[in-house]
Amino acid sequence: MFQCANSDEGRLLMAKHGRESLNFGANINWVPWIAVNGLRIPAAEKHFEAVLCNQYFDPQPPECQSLRS
Structure with missing residues (x-):
């Protein structure tokens, strides 16, 4: 999991997760949330x-x- 999170694909997925988290409605200030x-x-x-x-x-x-x- 750590290796994936630090790869180019992992960073893209984390950014996507961050964008989707905005719809969650909470005060999200980091990912993974x-x-x-x-x-x-x-x-x-x-x-x-x-x-x-x-x-x-x-x-x-x-x-x-x-x-x-």
């Missing part, structure tokens, strides 16, 4: 996979087994 079902999830900015596995996947896929709670 992660929201799920219309709610901002600050913990997902650093622990995206863990947040998805622990809060949104039921049942959890096998990939979640390597993540800590």
Whole structure:
């Protein structure tokens, strides 16, 4: 994920995400601004996979087994 974010394509995707985030209606002042079902999830900015596995996947896929709670 880090390698993608620092690539040319990653920077373009981050800029696109920033433009789309303007429609979210919140005081967004950086990207990635992660929201799920219309709610901002600050913990997902650093622990995206863990947040998805622990809060949104039921049942959890096998990939979640390597993540800590």
